[in-house]
Amino acid sequence: MLKRTEVINALQSKAFGEPINVRGWVRSRRGNKNVSFIALNDGSTIKNIQVVVDLEKFPEEQLKPVTTGACIAVTGILVESQGAGQAVEIQLTELVVYGTADPDEYPLQKKGLSMEYLRTIAHLRPRTNTFGAVFRIRHNMAMAIHTYFHEHGYYYFHTPLITASDCEGAGQMFQVTTKNLYNLKKNEEGKIDYSDDFFGKQTSLTVSGQLEGELGATALGKIYTFGPTFRAENSNTPRHLAEFWMIEPEIAFMDLEELMALEEDFIKYCVRWALDHCMDDLEFLNQFVDKGLIERLRSVIDKDFVHLPYTEGIRILQEAKQNGHKFEFPCEWGDDLSSEHERYLVEEHFKRPIIMTNYPKAIKAFYMKIDEKESGYNGRSGQTVQGTDVLFPQIGEIIGGSVREESYDKLISEIEARHIPMKDMTWYLDTRRFGSCPHAGFGLGFERLMLFVTGMQNIRDVIPFPRTPKTAEF
Ligand code: 4AD
Ligand code: MG
DSSP states (O other): OOOOOOHHHHTTOOOTTSEEEEEEEEEEEEEOSSEEEEEEEOSSSSOOEEEEEETTTSOHHHHTTOOTTOEEEEEEEEEEOSSTTOSEEEEEEEEEEEEOOOTTTOGGGSSSOOHHHHHHTTTTGGGSHHHHHHHHHHHHHHHHHHHHHHHTTOEEOOOOSEESSOTTOSOOOOEEOOSOTTSOOBOTTSOBOOTTSTTSSOEEEOSOSHHHHHHHHHHHSEEEEEEEEEOOOOOOSTTOOSEEEEEEEEEETOOHHHHHHHHHHHHHHHHHHHHHHOHHHHHHHHHHTOTTHHHHHHHHHHSOOEEEEHHHHHHHHHHHHHTTOOOSSOOOTTOOOOHHHHHIIIIIIISSOEEEEEEEGGGSOTTBOBOOSOOSBTTBSSSEEEEEEEEETTTEEEEEEEEBOOOHHHHHHHHHHTTOOGGGTHHHHHHHHSSOOOEEEEEEEHHHHHHHHHOOSOGGGSSSSOOBTTBOOO
16 A cells, blocks of 8 residues: 555645545545545544545445544545635545444444533544544643743653652642552551551652652752642542643742743743644634634733732732622632632733732642741731742633742741651751752643643543543543
């Protein structure tokens, strides 16, 4: 058989009159009694190539296995298309059927299947137009991220997935053990003895690579991680996964202003990359999934992000409440903002992304640098930390970051106050004992970025095989 040409290249080709071979999956077949049109897709692009079949040369009987979902190889002559909607088409001369797809059985036979239904067939949904577009964009976003950091002098630093420490201190960790769960022995205090477990201690899947990332940054200067992260939080929302990918840059000598500038520059770079590299897929999503998508992507690039101290944010929310806006959850100073608050500020009040800063210490992690001079709250110091959350339209929190507490003593007292087991933290504390330096970093949830860039509504639909409470299919 002739060497294969990918559909994305075939559609660009000007070699009219020449033989060509393409292979892929049949999207549809239609026609009349003289001619049949096969729309063929091989995943290289959202666009199909049209194969024209002369039924005098290929009787209907021979085309019978060529149904939606079937996999075929087509050899033919590339010609300029007569019909509207495509520039080129292939006049069939030779057909090979690799695999049939029984029309009575093949689940993607029907059009307009719901996202909920497609999730139940996540092993096949990459073959739909929507999911093909999403996963091509996902690849491109990963390339954008690596390119950004590489071009800005960061090193890609690999942090472990199995860990004995809880970075976020939220206790949402999946345990890793080889112990026999049917025969768990406990000591006199009723505790499990992990000394004979695989690692000789209690271990879990990581919730964040940050702590190890800080070890990298305080040696290599600028690093980033990009890997899977696991959270056993029982949140059944359109924005939470139990297994998601996170990008965590960590930078020595960076202060709060520089951190915010980096967060903004980085996100804008990724969004611009999507517009520059994924237009075919974005146009499809803009048409069929979210009519405002491309405009929203452009508007994020054009506008400066708002820098908003938490205290000021609370003031705005309370003002809105007084003016009759209804919120489901409270928003007093000290409360963690819920997504309705974040979205009010972003979508209704400022109408652009916000970087919220200087949060109350109590609602943030132990490693954040304590504000010394101004807390912004009744003029009292030591109540707020240099944390930054980037809040986005439609999404809410897309980035969580902070300047890190570099003072050994302050960090120790924070760890003690929060009852974090110190013996697990000695290696981390060594960054503050030996040549401690100011530093900062953030974590971007990759799937939250994907939600924004694709306009998809549910985080389960921007990762190929989502893991959420009670689902670990495929
Ligand atoms: O705000 P988080 O918990 O911050 C950290 O983990 C820090 N260690 C990051 C750092 O400073 N290096 O998580 C960071 C981001 C969130 O802003 C959100 O985008 C995403 O990770 N995220 C989730 N995405 C999907 N499903 C979940 N369950 C998520 N939890 C957090
Ligand atoms: Mg957060």
